Amino acid sequence: MIDMSENLLQLKEVKKYFPIKKGLFYKTVANVKAVDGVDLSIGQRQTLGLVGESGCGKTTLSRIILRLIKEDSGSIYFNGRNLCAANKKELRQIRKGLQVVFQDPFNSLDPKFRVREILKEALYALEKYETSEFEDRAVGLLDQVGLGRDAIDRFPYEFSGGERQRIAIARAISTNPKMLILDEAVSSLDVLIQKQILDLLLKLKDELQISCLFISHNLNVLKNFSDRIAVMYLGKMAEVAPALRIFSEDNLKNVHPYTEALILSGVRRKVSLKGEPESLLNIPSGCRFHTRCPYRKDVCRKREPALELKKNGHFIACHFR
Ligand SMILES: Nc1ncnc2c1ncn2[C@@H]1O[C@H](COP(=O)(O)OP(=O)(O)OP(=O)(O)O)[C@@H](O)[C@H]1O
Numbered sequence: 373m374i375d376m377s378e379n380l381l382q383l384k385e386v387k388k389y390f391p392i393k394k395g396l397f398y399k400t401v402a403n404v405k406a407v408d409g410v411d412l413s414i415g416q417r418q419t420l421g422l423v424g425e426s427g428c429g430k431t432t433l434s435r436i437i438l439r440l441i442k443e444d445s446g447s448i449y450f451n452g453r454n455l456c457a458a459n460k461k462e463l464r465q466i467r468k469g470l471q472v473v474f475q476d477p478f479n480s481l482d483p484k485f486r487v488r489e490i491l492k493e494a495l496y497a498l499e500k501y502e503t504s505e506f507e508d509r510a511v512g513l514l515d516q517v518g519l520g521r522d523a524i525d526r527f528p529y530e531f532s533g534g535e536r537q538r539i540a541i542a543r544a545i546s547t548n549p550k551m552l553i554l555d556e557a558v559s560s561l562d563v564l565i566q567k568q569i570l571d572l573l574l575k576l577k578d579e580l581q582i583s584c585l586f587i588s589h590n591l592n593v594l595k596n597f598s599d600r601i602a603v604m605y606l607g608k609m610a611e612v613a614p615a616l617r618i619f620s621e622d623n624l625k626n627v628h629p630y631t632e633a634l635i636l637s638g639v640r641r642k643v644s645l646k647g648e649p650e651s652l653l654n655i656p657s658g659c660r661f662h663t664r665c666p667y668r669k670d671v672c673r674k675r676e677p678a679l680e681l682k683k684n685g686h687f688i689a690c691h692f693r
């Protein structure tokens with residue numbers, strides 16, 4: 373039995389600032405605080421939906437977890453191993469357990485390679501195969517993502533956007549990962565195809581018993597997919613809650629005011645709040661959301677609210693919710 377309470381992924385106080393340098397001496401004049409102290413955990417076979425406006429730091433966070441960039445500080449544990457302290461060899465091992473599907477299958481699939489080579493590269497990273505064994509495994513993977521065996525001899529450009537995303541998913545599951553990071557994996561697809569890919573991901577999640585970190589700027593996309601929802605605002609979590617609490621309709625006054633605005637704005641990309649999103653270069657004092665919050669009071673400008681447990685499994689960073 374797997375202990376469900378045990379976290380597969382655990383982030384503590386993770387920070388990543390991108391310095392902006394200027395002048396003759398290339399001095400740091402400001403920092404883009406893309407990830408500004410994030411605590412997060414995902415259990416075995418759990419899916420966490422991560423939502424937030426464009427530019428709030430979601431991809432930066434996923435790139436840190438995938439070790440494509442290094443954090444400035446904080447700790448990350450995956451499957452009981454400290455990712456921040458792992459050496460190259462250990463990282464290669466860890467990566468097999470932690471795969472990713474990005475938004476744009478045009479850029480993530482090498483156009484020079486046929487599907488056979490794309491899968492070969494992924495599969496051979498795990499172990500050596502006899503040729504016939506490899507073909508069987510590759511065709512099996514294609515079948516799992518709803519593509520026929522003829523796909524193996526074709527190039528990425530010969531497929532539609534949705535089919536390309538299926539190839540990216542086949543590659544991602546080829547190493548039997550424990551967790552998939554899906555960074556806006558359906559955002560570039562039209563609604564009908566989006567639904568098909570979401571259904572495929574739901575099926576695979578169930579079949580393969582994997583955990584997911586599903587990133588989207590669109591709360592609706594996460595609705596049927598997530599056990600828990602994390603809401604990110606300017607580099608930090610505003611709220612982490614069971615999905616049912618976020619999506620129950622009579623609950624608007626029990627969620628973070630930013631989440632409330634996201635829910636009310638529906639599928640639109642920008643939140644319909646007064647004022648533009650603040651910049652990561654100049655994060656407001658106190659509660660970072662206070663400049664756009666319709667419920668703000670004096671204290672919100674002065675004191676930053678901690679991400680606090682308010683009810684079973686429901687964390688909110690707000691003085692009044
Ligand atoms: N390598 C980098 N150097 C400097 N700044 C960066 C770098 N990568 C990201 N940023 C900045 O960090 C901030 C967060 O970017 P990030 O891509 O993480 O946002 P996001 O939430 O994924 O947005 P989107 O929804 O548009 O994908 C942005 O202001 C971005 O310009």
Ligand SMILES: [Mg+2]
Pocket residue numbers: 430431432556
């Ligand atoms: Mg992004």
